[in-house]
Amino acid sequence: MQASWEIFCSVVDNYGDAGVTWRLARQLAAEHGLRVRLWIDDPAALVRLCPEADADASRRQAGVEICRWPADWQPVEPADVVIEAFACQLPEAHVAAMANCGRRVLWLNLEYLSAEDWVGGCHGLPSLQPGGLQKFFFFPGFAENTGGLLREHGLLERRRAFQADAAARAAFLQSLGVQARPGERLFSLFAYENAALPGWLDALAQHTSPTLLLVPEGRILGDLQRWLDMPALAVGAQAQRGALRIQVLPFVRQDDYDRLLWCCDFNAVRGEDSFLRAQWAGRPLLWQIYPQAEGAHWDKLEAFLALYLEGLSPSGADALQALWRAWNAGEEMGAAWTALQDEWPELCAHAERWCARQAARPDLAAALVQFYTDWL
Structure with missing residues (x-):
């Protein structure tokens, strides 16, 4: 037995x-x-x-x-x-x-x-x-x-097949009530409360590329509501400001959250579970680490960055590091986000390499x- x-x-x-x-x-x-x-x-x-x-x-x-x-x-x-x-x-x-x-x-x-x-x-x-x-x-x-x-058998193979199937991605998004527009970048945001959010949203709204930000219901909705100056945000709510379109999604089961991460070009995540699943998605990510007393979480954040940044060009490493630090410190995000855009192709390739390296x-x-x- x-x-x-x-x-x-x-x-x-x-x-x-x-x-x-x-x-x-x-x-x-x-x-x-x-x-x-x-x-x-x-x-x-x-x-x-x-x-x-x-x-x-x-x-x-x-x-x-x-x-x-x-x-x-x-x-x-x-x-x-x-x-x-x-x-x-x-x-x-x-x-x-x-x-x-x-x-x-x-x-x-x-x-x-x-x-x-x-x-x-x-x-x-x-x-x-x-x-x-x-x-x-x-x-x-x-x-x-x-x-x-944590990695289930065949996870990366399933993820890559899903990402290569435009019809499957569109059908999944439609099941959540999401209809992406031509040319829109898809981002996801799952976060704790964060004073850095308005600066990042401002940068997205002012960017030349349109972005659809998908936000599963959670603790960040209060900050998002204040930035939008809306009386309330519920599942299904949509808003647009400049180049940024925002849609609130329901809280979904784990397997569906994985698929949401797979659909997106960039994922802002929090804690431990979503942090790891964003890495398996093979896409650039932004991690909000859970705050600890006396700033103990910063050692964990810097330790991960030291590993994750290996293999990036100096400019790519500097841009990603600056973004993660600003996000976790609740600081202005605009300059860091702008700098990151110049490194985007390298960061996309690096995310897939990191994923394969850990899966080995x-x-x-x-x-x-x-x-x-x-x-x-």
């Missing part, structure tokens, strides 16, 4: 935690034939990503048993592999059951994605826990000495399964 796996997810902010763990759970079940159970303390967040999931009761979707993580935890038999995602605290009773179940249980702390140098040195290290248990730290990452990146390494799910096999 295949090993059983369970993933614990505590939804901290928005949908990133739920998004990453749901993708991982689905892949472990679909590609590795594992029995997977996903514990989540806010099932409503998962329903936004997978509408078939039930926010009030346990049920199975895509081969994964989805369970509410209750405050009044009742003892259950632990799986062979227990993953606590992003350092969430397992129920004490479950840890005790892991120690007393009479068999070896692999306990993994799946950490947040980071390009920082220290990640490789900590990946796979054990930590002795009460009851004789060991917990291992598992770090996703962009380097050989990390656990790799084992993916996160495969690395986790291999780690378990080696541990046994």
Whole structure:
């Protein structure tokens, strides 16, 4: 019988935690034939990503048993592999059951994605826990000495086929109520609140090329509404200012969000899940990293830029770096965006090269399964 796996997810902010763990759970079940159970303390967040999931009761979707993580935890038999995602605290009773179940249980702390140098040195290290248990730290990452990146089998092939099929792209956009006009560049914007947004929108409105900005509903709508000076923005709302046309889209399931990124020429994304999916889209991107206390997020941002900018010309690297820094600092974007336009062809080619380079390494799910096999 295949090993059983369970993933614990505590939804901290928005949908990133739920998004990453749901993708991982689905892949472990679909590609590795594992029995997977996903514990989540806010099932409503998962329903936004997978509408078939039930926010009030346990049920199975895509081969994964989805369970509410209750405050009044009742003892259950632990799986062979227990993953606590992003350092969430397992129920004490479950840890005790892991120690007393009479068999070896692999306990993994799946950490947040980071390009920082220290990640490789900590990946796979054990930590002795009460009851004789060991917990291992598992770090996703962009380097050989990390656990790799979430990537389903055949993802890049499906993406490239979709991008090469104009009819498929048009049909998908139409399903969202989007009708692109001839000559329009398609951009997507999924972001937290950002003081830099007005400057970027001004630059897009004043540009010589027309742009359609597709904005899935989310926290950025308030800033967008103020820039447009509109009383409210709802799904389906459209507005035009200069060369910029804006349309608000519904919050879509994960697979459809991937297709949206594939349709666009440029993607502004946030957090971790959409950040990685924008990289797999093979298009230039702009990342808004989740702010942390005392500016700790800047180290993560600069560490990724140091890797991502490798292979770019000095002017291309300078332009992209200036744009990302201004966006994350909430500063004026106009000059940085103008400079970026001169580097556009190089940035497009570079995004595809980066994608292929990262896809040449084992993916996160495969690395986790291999780690378990080696541990046994």
